[in-house]
Amino acid sequence: MMYAVLHRTVPPLARAVWRPEVTGLHHVPRTGGVLLASNHLSFADSVVIPVVVPRRVVFLAKSDYFTGRGVRGALTRAWFTGLGMLPVDRDDSRAALASLDTALEVLRRGEAFGIYPEGTRSRDGRLYRGRTGVAHLALTAGVPVVPVGLRGTQDLQPVGARLPRLARVSVAFGPPITVAGRFDGVAPGRARRQLTDEVVDAIAALSGQERAPGYNDRPVEA
Structure with missing residues (x-):
């Protein structure tokens, strides 16, 4: 109920301020479980996509955004709730596995789930090899x-x-990549790798980014 109320306010407000250029929105199914797999350039990516898609898109966000106190904490919590985000404890060593379980629950409810195959934000603007969680x-x-x-x-x-x-932002959606019956008889590991590479190739065609040869690893803390 709270999401429904806030979602009628937060995305229209954000669209009015940012005025993003959107193409291919008709490729996003209006109903049913679907993964939206995107390149990752900024923290704002998880805000921009839900703002332009007419249905709820669930992204995971740091649990800290939902636990703040006072007026600022309440506004932050309302903002992320209005965008359909779910809290995840990134300091928990089991968070990665838990996030996959959460994503499957969302998809099995017939909702849309947003994911970044690169795993983390690109620090140099290039598009990195995808991790197979999306597949x-x-x-x-x-x-x-x-x-x-x-x-x-x-x-x-x-x-x-x-x-x-304020900045010029564009969001391009490509045709859905279906999986039904396509990988029958293919070894699971190979199927995941093939599908992930296909998804990242499609993202590259939409984003126009230079490709990086390896994975995008998080920087090591000093």
């Missing part, structure tokens, strides 16, 4: 994957910026 979810839940190409979100909220800025 695991699609194959396990039997849902299509809609590739998403974002441009300009790194300027919307640069690294270190606490608040979003």
Whole structure:
């Protein structure tokens, strides 16, 4: 109920301020479980996609955003709730496995789940090799994957910026990549790798990014 009320306010407000350019939105199914697999340039990516899609898109967000106190905490919680985000404890060593379980629950309820195959934000603007979690979810839940190409979100909220800025942002959705019957008889590991590479190739075509040869690993803490 709270989501329904807030979602009628938060996305229209954000669209009015940012005015993102959106193409291919008709590729997003209006109903049923679906994965929206996107490149990842900024923290703001998880805000931009739910803002432009007419149905709820669930992303995972740090649990800290839901536990703040006072007026600021309440506004932050309302903002993320209005965008359909779910809290996850990233300091928990079991968070990665728990997030996959959460994603499967969302998909099996017939909802849309947003995911970044690269795993983490690109720090140099290149598109990195995809991790196979996206394929695991699609194959396990039997849902299509809609590739998403974002441009300009790194300027919307640069690294270190606490608040979003005004910037030209574009969001392109590609045709759904279906999985039903396509990988029958293929070894599970190979199927996941093939599907993941196909998804990332589709994202690259939409985002126009230079490809990086390896995985995008998180920086080592000093």
